[in-house]
Amino acid sequence: MRHEFESRPASESVWLKSWHPRSADAVEAPHCPVEPRTAVERPSLAEGGNTDSTEIDAAFLEAVSRGLSLPEKALAPACLWDETGADLLARAAEDPDCYPASREAGLLGEVAAEVATLVGPEPRVLVFGAAPAGGLDALLTALDRPHPPEILPLDGAAPRPDGDGARPEALLGACLGATAGSLAPADLVAVLERARAILGRGWLLVGTDPNGDTESLLRAHADDGGLMAAFHLNVLHRLARANGDATPDRPSEAGAQAGTDAAAAPLGPEDFRHEARVRLDPFRVETHLVAERAGTLRVGDETIPFAHGESVRTGCAYRYAPGVFQELAADAGWEPVRCWLDPDGLFSLHLLRGEA
Known part of the structure; x- marks a missing residue:
């Protein structure tokens, strides 16, 4: 049964220091087990440049x-991105509390080999939205002879299939970085449904941030x-x-x-x-x-x-707790196969398979 996302009045602001969710607030859906990972060394993020143009845009x-x-x-997120903004965000990302990119890259390094085994050789890799280079590189390195990744916008026409129009045997979609976290539930389901239409019985790897602290x-x-x-x-x-x-x-x-x-x-x-x-x-x-x-x-x-x-x-x-995300993925026609959490429970990776 599909979830309906109704328009509701704006909820009351909750000041961050005064609201502490109980552990029972995030209930796991019984689709697949959540596998915590052991600690790994996390890569640091390099600083960007600070030379924005003064031209009127x-x-x-x-x-x-x-x-x-x-x-x-x-304001749309793109309004914040110029060279100064990129530099400030790169510097902020070095703080331990600005963890998603480094946590995702570290977790991908741990689980990419298992993903590669499940997906199979020579996969065609479709990236939905933007993906941090570190995490994507870890995934591509582990895959067996992957095709060069194709970057797809979150909306728009589907890419043309290879060869005679049939889908290749191994199709892997990736929705990494802050992509899923930037989407409201209804929009996230729409993206997952689009990915399902493109990938068919293929695979989809999605990164989400479940932090409720x-x-x-x-x-x-x-x-x-x-x-x-x-x-x-x-x-x-x-x-x-x-x-x-x-x-x-x-x-x-x-x-x-x-x-x-x-x-x-x-x-x-x-x-x-x-x-x-x-x-x-x-x-x-x-x-x-x-x-x-x-x-x-x-x-x-x-x-x-x-x-x-x-x-x-x-x-x-x-912020999508693992069980919440799995429910949304199931609504969009995906079967949750694996869910991995980083050692501190601050980032999760979901491997989904298109339902038969």
Whole structure:
């Protein structure tokens, strides 16, 4: 029976330090056993560059305008990614609480040989969304003569089959990194259904983050060191540069003409604070930029009003306990075959097989 994901009123914010889920809150589905792994050495992440361009990016301005025009303001993840943002996130990822990429790579190194045995030789590898190079390399190294991986968007047309149109004997899909965690349950089921239509009776390897410890989530998404806050606030600095004449220390001409009208006064990056929130049903961590006063934010030729305390959501990370994910996968036509947890239970890998 399919789960229905109904539109519900926004759930109450739960401050991370004040909510501690009980162990009984995440009940395992009886599809397949969860296999904890022993500790392994985890690779470190390299820092990126810090040389962003100052050119006005029309696509960026359009995306920001579209997100700020929503009834509940929210920016697409791509808006946060420039070279400065990549550098900040790489530096933040070195913190033990920002663990997913390194945990996934370490876990893949441990289980890739077993995956290769189950999948068989010469698999065609289809990667859904983006995948960290470290984890994907560990998987490809273990596979027996895999085809070069094909990167697929999460939506769009299915790739053309090889040869006479028949599916190859060994098909392996991979949905790694933060891909699954960036999707709400209904969207995740849609991606799993699309993968099922493409892979048929093939295999699908999915990484998910089951962490429900709110204290560690607080440290990861709103750390005292300020790197995650800087990562999210960077979108406002990028917007200021794209606007050209609205920088933190030089008000825009439009703002100067606003006089003493506080509601029309231009907002700069210094007028926002970064905030991390936990919300329930489904369990997720949201990051927001909150306006600390009323004013307007210029986006190209547009002016977007903000009320005092109004926020724009800049990120949303869903946490899927193993049993919860297995239920969603079963709804999408997949049979859970293996589930592995890293030694601390902070990351999980699921190997699925298309149902007959």
